[in-house]
Amino acid sequence: MDDIVPDKSAAEIKASAAQAPGVVLVFDGKGGVKPVPPDAETVVVPPKGFMLISGNSKSPEFKMWLKSELGPFNADALTVLSTRSRCTVLDDKAVVVLRVARPGAKTDDLGRQLLGIWLEKGRVIVASELNIPEFLGFANWAQSHYAPVSPADLVARLGLRASDRIEPLIEHLGDSIDTIEEELMLEHSADSRAKLAHLRRTLIGFRKLLWPQRDVLNTLEIEDLSFFSGRDRARLREASSRTARLGDELQALSERAVLIHEQIMDSRAEQMNRSMLVLAAVTVVFTPLTVLSGIFGMNVPIPYADDPHAFWVVMGLLIAVAGLCIWWMRARKWL
Template sequence: MDDLVPDKSAAEMKDSAAQAPGAVLVFDGKGGVKRMAPGEGAVPFPKGFMLVCGNSKAPEFKVWLKQELGPFNTDTLTVPSTQSRCTMLDDKAILVLRIARPGAKTDDIGRQLVGIWIEKGRVIVASELNIPELLGFGHWEQSHHAPVSPADLVARLSLRASDRIEPLLEHLGDSIDAIEEELMLEQNGDSRAKLAHLRRTLIGFRKLLWPQRDVLNTLEIEDLSFFSARDRARLREASARTARLGDELQALSERAVLIHEQIMDSRAEQMNKSMLVLAAVTVVFTPLTVLSGVFGMNFPIPGADNPHAFWAVVVFLVAVAGLSIWWMRARKWL
């Protein structure tokens, strides 16, 4: 059964955050943000909220999470998961997202787990990623364009995750273009192996993108009291961005299927040509084999004493072979 997490006042949240072993950001709800120093006292945010970020592998942060959320919810946030998901707890929500690590490549995107706890006035993020850096905290301080609500923060986190995926999808598209060019130039080589590896990569990206879209859609439609119409619009925008990347991924998958069919058709055509040549050789040499077998029988053959008989037989066999080839060309078999 889920742990019961008591509702806390803003002052209690601030006092608890001051003891958190991680980065603490305070948002004023109007686009401003500041970092709370360790041990800092009360910070006014009457209409804002607080973000607490910590390393999901750090024992100190796990201890703090258990004190704040309980063991069950802490495990939900920090235990590695293979799927993104959204879990509702009264007027709170737990999100688990999988984000590509910094500097990821298409061959190894290195998915990183991000656990998010959302409640009125506070967001807790447990991840090995540097969340303030991922979200662009330094830019927010200068531009005064920070998130104004917890839902806005989640939407921007999802958009940053999409920003990491988009160049990887472009690289996959370039790889498909290269394979198509090889096929056009009839330089098949290892195109089939490259395509198989590419299709496995596309499946991995699909497992990363589509669940994230479902998480955002679920969070948008849930009846959380502190979500405004603007919050739901921001979540819808982030979900649409993820869905667009998913559509691009689907288009790449369909192109990969078409290329695979083209490779198989090319291989089948090559096989048919080879079989046609073998069949033509068989048709040409079958009558020659019969005639040579007849003349090779162990009994007297007419013309055996004629010195020109051998060349006459050779000319006859050549004529039969030529006639067979002409007949097959006339029927457009060759």
């Protein structure tokens, strides 16, 4: 079957790792790490250590190597584009797929990169367009002697780095919501509704990126893999908690966006009510004036029709009636 991992001895695995078309790093399990030279014939891994093999998921050579190492099914699981993060356990091995924000991504155009991880005892294979040593900070590890001590620790750090990529974008979304709120307080809300609608769509995209990643790390933590220690599970739990915290921030921003939308709708309703109130007041004031002017405009003989002062008397009466209507509506707090 294509989904069966080819059986290989430890010596064959170490020899094939040296020939992998990518970057090979050896971790000693004590915080140390060193690269494997490209001309090495085999890889020497300390008893408590493990190795990381990282290659470009778009490279044909690396894809061929993955198929020879893991089988066509598992190789495709690491390299074929996926819309969501996921975790699949196969015997005592795991396939983990994470989505990472591209460097320099904008909140309104969140570019994502696939991070496929093959996890087994003593070996981690990462297929991605990312430069994994740079993404993880290999140079700092070599100097500080603070490299991952286990495969699970490495996956946890990958999850934390993915969270680091997206955290500034979430902060930018918070700043955008603050700006919209300030515009509403200053009553400069002509385009606030359009901005808010765009922001809410962006928040939905971020949540689709974060929540599956949290579930992936949670699933990996509780799986019964023989090479996971208590410390490994704690590290995975820490990475999951960090992702969940960012998810909670997104949830809070979404709730704020809903409240702002309700505030915008209330403001629009209040403006509509004010307009209707003005129209109603004008109607109330002019209705009696229309009645009086209609009476005096009838084509029948009326008193004082020949009086030269009758027009001004009628105008004064109309003004008095209008003033009385306005006073009455103000007294009842309608205006």
